[in-house]
Amino acid sequence: MDDFFYPRSIAVIGASRESGKVGHSVLKNLIEANFQGEIVPINPNADEVLGLKAYSKVKKVDLAIVVVPASIVPSVLEDSARVGIKASMIISAGFRESGPQGAVLETQIRDIAKRHGIRIVGPNCLGIISTGANMNASFASEYPSKGNISLISQSGAICTSFLDWAADESLGFDKLVSVGNKADVAEAELLEYIAHDPSTDVVALYVEGIDKGREFMRVAKEVSRMTPLVVLKAGRTDMGAKAASSHTGALAGSDAAYEAAFKQSGIIRVNSIDELFDATKAFSRCPIPKNPGMAIITNAGGLGVLASDAAVEYKVPLANFTKETIIALQGALTRESNIYNPVDILGDAKPQRYGDTLKTVLADQNVGLVIVLLTPQAMTEPEETAGLLNKLSLKASKPILTSFLGGKELAKTRDKLKQGKTANFTSPETAVRAASNLIRFREIATAEATESIQIRGAGQKRGALLQIQQVQAEGRTSLTEEEGMNVLRAYDIVTPKATIVTSRDKVVRAAREIGYPVVLKVNSTDISHKTDVGGVITGISTDKAARNAFDQIYANINKRMPQTLIEGITVQEMVQGVEVIIGVTRDPQFGPFVTFGLGGVYVEVLRDVSHRLAPITLAEAKKMISEVKSYPILLGARGRKALDINAIARTIVCVSRISQDFKEIQEIEINPLVVQETGCIAVDALVVVETRDNSLNQSGGGQLER
């Protein structure tokens, strides 16, 4: 990676003498940013480009920048490999994003790179900026000042907007990477490198799709406690995702999987480009708050109300001032002021009053950060107030966010604010939103490591595997209920007491052993929807009913599916309690994706579910359970007793483990898992596996992953 960000020598392959061409802009930018290493223009038709000696053939450098037409990029890469170049950034477009022909070219360059051990950034990208190396290896027209922001973006256009916005805000950059089509180097690797660099205080990411989801999560989890990662993911909604596909051809994963991935790896997800800008600014300019209590100071009551509304919306707690603060404010402010939070210092507040109040509030131990609001009223002195805030902000160890609300008259003042360490926003609401992001990072950085649990499964995994392989060998894609239950049991999940009987005589004994009431279910690999063919009878409470039910099931099946082989009848404990569902599917980017919800209308009608990506810790599982809106039902709403939430959480962990252990499993659904005051029981389970052929291709013949 050092070759991309701190190279000692750079070749520009395709350097052009013609102004307006990308090959010209890139070289010009490199020179103008004052890069101190060697710059080598490669151009077979020129002796000199922009005052530098040009070469007709590529020579050994740390970093090659490729700006030639797509069709000759493969041969350029081969040439580069020959002279020993290890890092190549391909700006040229005309690859995967342009259609099938381009996709072929992209596969070619990926193969060449792999063969020769060349690393590639791009193709189809804007370039790389690394201010620490005085390097503008891009065709962006703006070169930023040095600073603590790094940006990783899947869109070059977003880079240029970001740069222009940052210039206006006097914010500086450490590194900027336009990742383009990500033929080789993708977000995960860049994140690992950049977030560890002490010159970066915040990493902003714009992504449309992440290809190596698991790898990304691993890295993000590792660095997100150290450096704030602010991510804008475009293609959030189905309609958005459609546009995403036609744009870069990236396969956008389901947004729920991204949401889970970001949440689980400590990423601060933002919802719009404004919020990306605002959060980046806050992290760039402010310290991290030590506690979440927010204080608000305003010269207009209305703004205080708007900020309080936003505090509720963004879940930022208002600080309760200490007695000392209250007394100090009482002494300093007039009777008409509001000395509680939000502090209304009234419309005639001059800079001094702003300053005194801010000092008092900053000293309060319950205050983690302060929002200062100002409207330009008759007596207000915005510029002087800004000057005073700047001074205080340079000494303060707590974030000071401001909203000086106005337009024309405040233009100069807003410029002045950029000289301090406050961060100014267009409204009270956006200031509070930025505050919520600062607080979110504090939570991520201080979160305690979560518990893990022991699962007996390891020892029995082999048995479960054999079961799955047998099903595959028979060409089936789903396990019978009994087979599914075997897999669950191997992982410590409780299933109902059950016995399979094959004759009428044994039904009663089995039922008595289990204890009435019981359920009778047909057992047959030919039948996948037992209920539909009269293969299930519930609520059996007497010996007579048990015998009748046995006969009835045989009669039903013989009538409706005459050719069916009945392997027996399962006599099962009838379990009562609240029904929940645990399901796992496979997300193409992130792998096993676990869904939880209460059964029946809650899942089917209200779509009241929560999600996580496996693996899931016990603590995460509990959080996941608490996220559904129907959670109070499990807690014992409406006079009922509380149910065993720990048992559900444990089951979620076990299911997530199964889905990780067996790549062959495409889907698991426990529906229902019946939850009781103590414990929970998986009453029915659907397990879908991939067909043997796919399995062989994808996971090496169903071998254990670990």
Next chain:
Amino acid sequence: MDDFFYPRSIAVIGASRESGKVGHSVLKNLIEANFQGEIVPINPNADEVLGLKAYSKVKKVDLAIVVVPASIVPSVLEDSARVGIKASMIISAGFRESGPQGAVLETQIRDIAKRHGIRIVGPNCLGIISTGANMNASFASEYPSKGNISLISQSGAICTSFLDWAADESLGFDKLVSVGNKADVAEAELLEYIAHDPSTDVVALYVEGIDKGREFMRVAKEVSRMTPLVVLKAGRTDMGAKAASSHTGALAGSDAAYEAAFKQSGIIRVNSIDELFDATKAFSRCPIPKNPGMAIITNAGGLGVLASDAAVEYKVPLANFTKETIIALQGALTRESNIYNPVDILGDAKPQRYGDTLKTVLADQNVGLVIVLLTPQAMTEPEETAGLLNKLSLKASKPILTSFLGGKELAKTRDKLKQGKTANFTSPETAVRAASNLIRFREIATAEATESIQIRGAGQKRGALLQIQQVQAEGRTSLTEEEGMNVLRAYDIVTPKATIVTSRDKVVRAAREIGYPVVLKVNSTDISHKTDVGGVITGISTDKAARNAFDQIYANINKRMPQTLIEGITVQEMVQGVEVIIGVTRDPQFGPFVTFGLGGVYVEVLRDVSHRLAPITLAEAKKMISEVKSYPILLGARGRKALDINAIARTIVCVSRISQDFKEIQEIEINPLVVQETGCIAVDALVVVETRDNSLNQSGGGQLER
């Protein structure tokens, strides 16, 4: 009202020679705005103020501006009345907002005004601006250019911020009113006057609390189809409302009631001050779209995705282009472009390509409005593009919203955009949000008048009234079930078949007549929670069970409440179906406030409810029902048959009518209303009335309202 906005003569009572004083600023502002009528400074200690002859005593003018200390405002008002002044704007503070003493003063001035027929704006306000009269009757330092925006604000500080923001955006004002404490003139009256003025194209409102809620709704309903009303209501959340009370002492109504009021009267509610600015700008600069289809044109795919995401979030449909448009775009754009919506015209798009694409898209009949996005890339010519868009926008009859995304480099371009009729926003997301507000107004303006239904109630109202008055006369506050049912039946609401029996012998005949199964319930004015004392037995299917139940209820009551007088036993039809709840409470500002939800967990745990203020039309009631998340259950989710939604809607209308007809009724709750495939039945009803004394004070002794 004309006296406030188009006076021919103005007195400034408390005009001051001392610069920095409000009495000085106001006079200076009047003069500088070039007011053409007579200006009369009133100051007993000066012959002349700011070059105008000053008078020691007030003389007859159209409008008196009062800037003297609060304590002498009452005498000033008396003086004004004596010389025949009819309109007075009180800028002075020190009234209700400052505590109990101020509140007394405010009551005084209100009484004086009433007695003499003087209208008052304020006190505690910034003033009034009316550009049509060249009048700056405020102490705002900025006087806006003439334009089509009017602002009504409960916060003077928000006015100054708004003015400053508008100046920066080159937006002009028609009228601006800072309403202050609203001792007399409030939003409703101003809205009625201003929205009818053809010089106003959009009214922006900032409110913290509305006192005369019903009046406000009536006016808003009337004008909102004609002029867009954009409202920011502060104190949305509980925490915000707390700040609101300490600010102006306004009693903030429950936000759900405001939400319903705004929805029902065609108001466009916004959620932040940014959105208030943005929506106002869109309405000020753009025509109203004729259909909701949105087209997006972008030079960066990523921005198109972000805009599409926002379109889903803000429920704006993307337009499906006609065949002609597709063919035209195919011809004009390169193969790499995306010609479907969002249209990606690629990073090298020059002004011409922007212009051609925009012309094509504007001509498409499916397109109601267009969003044009631009990032400053290497080949982009932002300023020239802006110029071309300006030209096209001046001819276009469809809204063109833009987001030119950047900072420093785009500053000049953004200024240039202000010369056309486009509206520019800081991001794709905020542009789409503004588009959604334009579309919302189109919906409001074109909504069809809704159906009304006949209720038999009118004829039987007197009977219901007598019933209520009897309960009040007995000193009770809630009706028995039977009394409540009588009221419901008077309004055409179906209740279960029921008979009251007083002897064991008659139970069986009653049950047979009604038809098994039945429910038996104790009847006693002493018992309010029948179930708790064993006074209800359900599921009775045989004669024997009926007799036993009769005995059991007597035994239960005798045991648990020995002193109770049992008036009889109600034998009631047992009704089965899905349970819903309809409730009415009284909101202090808006009156009868109706809540709907499905019974049980849906209301109690999930809080899945919808709200409206009475009166409710049948169409509104249906909408209300469809707004709950559990609505699919009524539609027949999970294989069930659809239930009679019309019957529920009809019941909602009837209940809302009851709550309007009887001010004595504080609360009604039908819980449950059992809904079947045909019809619905109110199985239990709680009706709470106010005690007679309150009733006498508040509603004139329970007389019929109409």
